[in-house]
Amino acid sequence: MEPRKTRLGILGAGTMAATHAVAYAAMADVEVVGVSARDVGKAAAVAGACNATPAADACALIADAGLDAIDICLPSAIHPQFVIAALERGKHVFCETPMALTLDEATAMRDAARKAGRLLQVGLLMRSIGAYRHLKAAVAAGTHGRLLSLSTWRLGSYLRPGAPDHKAHYGDPTTELMTFDFDVANWLMGRPARLAASGNGEISALLSYADGCSATVVASGLMPAGAPFRVGFRALFEQAVLELETVFEEGPPRNTFTIASGGSASRPVPLPPLNPYEVELRHFIDCVRGEADPALLDAEHAIAALVLSLATQRALATGKQVDLGA
Structure with missing residues (x-):
């Protein structure tokens, strides 16, 4: 049967x-x-x-x-x-x-x-994307030493009149865009101690950690209307740097994922061809069927990312650093 x-x-x-x-x-x-x-x-x-x-x-x-x-x-x-x-x-x-x-x-x-x-x-999608999963595994295994800093960006044009996606798909950048990368920072580095932010339409948030490490999360809705949507990260370890650039144009997104370590030049990092939406939703179905651990995409992670989005809004409104109590 x-x-x-x-x-x-x-x-x-x-x-x-x-x-x-x-x-x-x-x-x-x-x-x-x-x-x-x-x-x-x-x-x-x-x-x-x-x-x-x-x-x-x-x-x-x-x-x-x-x-x-x-x-x-x-x-x-x-x-x-x-x-x-x-x-x-x-x-x-x-x-x-x-x-x-x-x-x-x-x-x-x-x-x-x-x-x-x-x-x-x-839908914490970054957790199902090959490059981010590779990065998480490197952090967990200590492959390149300690992760010292993380920089992420998510750059669109939707706040520009005349942009193809003008206010059609997104709201405030702190929630609609930055939430994804705040989750990545939490996933890789844990809860930050402090957050500072600046900008208007293009926003930068600086996360500071008790161990001296840092993460910078940038989101923009002010790119020129004709510019493609771009997403990426730079992860600086003690012994290497991993960099991802994803460009969304016609057809499938174009990815460049590299590593540089020691005196060697940057080289591509090979990844299996996976559709992250299929990976993510397969995991959900397996959890419903009792065949997978629901912790990966649990709502608590989304709440923790939302806390950072709201802290960014407070930092922008007050011009002051927010103490997150970590």
Whole structure:
């Protein structure tokens, strides 16, 4: 007898929902039952990628007693109401990042998961990208000595009038962009002791740690409208430096991942070709099936990243360093 398929619904019909639908369609042990969005035509386009039924009523999909899980790819501001509703209906939930825009909302979502005894996993995508996983492994093993500093950047144009994504997909850079890299910093270096920030539209946050190490997280919505979206990091170890640059243009993103150590010139770091969305969602499904450790994408990590986003907002508003109590 074949094992029972994990049955789920997707809320949302944008690019991210479509990406998730394609990933689930490749999993033989998953059935996407429905895709819900206010625009049923857009829902139908996403549903077609995974042989699901389009629907306009998200509440009805959440209430479907035959579903195991709900995948939420809605605008960040309305994540809490749908996440909590799904949890209260006994569903496991995958929620895209940022999970919420306020700490009270985020903790309410976590508490709802605990009360319901269900999983709340968050799309902390960097943890599923090959270069970041390689970096995490190097830090954990001490391969290149201690990690001394980390610099990350996430550079877009969405705050520029006329940009292709002008305010369509993102809100405040501190949450919509920096949250991903704050999670990376927490994952690699632990909780910082202090945070300082500056900028407006292009924001820099400096994280200082009790052991003297540091991390700099930069996010911009002010790149020229024609400039491609760029993401990357520079990780400086005692004995090496690892650098990643990812450029999003037409087609798949273009990656350059290198290492330099000792007197040797920079050289490419080979990585297996993996789709991080497939890796991330496969992990979620395995957690729902009790076959993987849910700690990797647990909501607590998303809350910790949100704390740094909100600390950045305070530092920008007051012009003062924020003591994080680490």
